[in-house]
Each structure stands twice: as C-alpha cells, then as structure tokens.
Amino acid sequence: MTDAERASRPGGRTARVRADVLAAVEIELAEHGYDGLTIDAVAARSGVHRTTVYRRWKTVAGLLVDLLEAGADDAWAPADTGSLEGDLIAINREVFAALTARPSVTQAVIAASFRTSEAAEALTNFWIDRYIRTETVVRRAITRGEIPPSTDPHQVVMTATAPLYHQLVLLRQPMRQPMAVHYAQVAAASARRAD
Template sequence: MPETPIRRPGGRSARVRTAVLDATLAELTSEGYDGLTADGVAGRSGVHKATLYRRWGGVDGLVADVLSRAAEQPWQVPDTGSLRDDLHAITRMIYTGFTGPDGGATPRNLILAALRSPQGREALTGFFEAHHGLAAETVARAVERGEVPEGTDAVDVVRAACAPLYYRLFITGEILDEPAVRRAAEAALAAARAGAFAPP
C-alpha cells in the first residue's frame, strides 16, 4: 500500500471502501488494535479477505485509510463571534467525542492503533493537520476582530487548547472532566491574548 492513502473513485469501489472502513471502525471499537484482523473485518463487511490485502495491504493500511476518510469529512468550524466561545466549543467537541455512549472507545482505540504503525502515524498526523487547520479559522477571525495580537499563530492556539485534553487521555490516564476542558480553553485564550503565540 502507498504510504499516503489516495482518494478512490465512486461507484462500487466507494461502496466497498465504505463497508470495509465501517467494519474496521467497528472491530477497533470492540476488539482494539490487538484484536483487529483481516478475517474480522472481512466477516463484518462481507468483503473477501483477498480484496482487503490487495487494496489495503493489511490492518495497518485499514487503520490509515479510516483516518484519511475522517480527515476528508466536512466539519462545521465554530463561529460564535467570540474566540473564548469558539475555543470552548472546540475543546467541548473533544470532550464529547471521548465521553460518548461507548465511553470514547472508537476514537481512543483508533488513535492508539494509529500510533502502532508508520502508516497509521502518518495518517494521524494528516488528520490533525486537517482539523487544526480548519479550527485555526476561529483564531484568524479573532485577529481580525482585535481579540488577539496581529501575527498570532492560529494553529498553535488551537494546539494549546487541545493538547491538555489529549495529555490526560493518552499520557497520564487522568479523567477528562468538564473543569479540565474549560481550563484548557481558558489557558489557551489567556496565552493568546498575552501575545504568547505572536512574534516578539
């Protein structure tokens, strides 16, 4: 499989991709990376195992393509008219994603799986680059409104808001609760207003 997943054509090929990637996500949610197998995905998707190996090369290729598909999905960037509210909305999205009905098993297991392979790690980087780039629009608008200094690195502001949440989720294992989510947004906002992300 090529290191960088490519967009695939529509029709039957697109239907096969959807079925396989949906099955991959379901298997990751229930079994985790260690339990993810081509046999399991083939059985759940109804797509022959030989097709999986031919198109994706194995489970690492499947994980990478799941992330590539996620990066392609449209995302409504918050636009509340206030950087504070936009940052709170962004951190809240992370919180709800990892504390949903399945306890965040789907996004958590997907990220943990991606970190286990070069293909997955590259796709994960692409996913975050895409989403941070979109979220940075909120900071660019704040610069135009005069809420934060000219030259503020918009992507770094978004990273600063999100990083404490992922630190709890994947490094320390601490509980991700609403106070932590609020503090992360407020800390990023205060630093941005103070010029921490702008040139000296």
C-alpha cells in the same frame, strides 16, 4: 446508466464498499484494539467479501492508514460561535467527547498508530490537517479584532486542546467536561493578553 441512477448512487459501489469497510474498522478497532483487528473480522462486520478487503487493503495497517486518510478527507470544520472563546469551547467539547466515548475510536486510532510507521505517518498527516482547519478560529478572531494580529494560531489551539490529550490519553486520568471548557477559556484569555 441514466443521470437519475448516478444521482441515487453517489460515489458508486466502490465508495459504498470503502465506507462500509472503514466503518467496520472503526468499530473493530474501538472494541478490540489493534491486536484484535483482523481483515476477516472487518470483512464479516462490513458485509464485504474478505477477498475484496484483502485485495484493496492488503493488511491491517493498510486498513488503518485508509481510515486516517479518510478522516482527513471529511468536511469537518470548527464551529463559528462569533468569539474565540466560544469557538475554542466548542472545539474542546468535541475533543472531550471523542476522547471519552466508550469505546473511544480516537484513542484506539492513536494507540494503533504506534504499531506501524505507515499508520504513524497517516496520523501525523491527519493531525496536521486538523490543526490547520482548527486554526481558522484564531484567524477569525484576529480579523474581528478580538486578539492581536501577531497571535500564533497554532499555539492558541495547542494551548486549548493539549491538556485534554495529556490527561485523557497520556495519563489516562479522568476529566470532567467543565475542565475542557476551562482550558479553552484559559487559551482564549491568554491570546487576548498576548503581544
């Protein structure tokens, strides 16, 4: 294989197969939930032979775990708007969009994680990774002198985002995007007053 061929095939066939299968898992999970997620349906939607899917992932739980692990391997980073409030608003807008999309892959993955211990562990690891990345916005605000150095980054992020998950996922009540913005503003104001 030449260098040009390698450049045109980043990751090669294995990476393409994984990407196709995981994209199919997202769609199937969002449309049919965990109970409706089958290896045969994923194989059909992805265009990957079912034998390949069974060999690589073995079970529906294996598909879900790999989907969550792939999410932790992505390049996502929070926006840098230049202010803590702006950054938290951007984060909450992303969370709001993910939780209110129809069908919501995020809500489907959260629900499915309650079905197997492997998926629950993978989701926990995913959230740990996401919170570590998201806490960057608070550390930037500390560096800018916007908030006290003693501010707990995790607490600020939780204060901003937790109400969205509580209302949209746990209570299954509607929320308008201005409320998501409001919770971000409240968290930023609270961080500015801390100490």
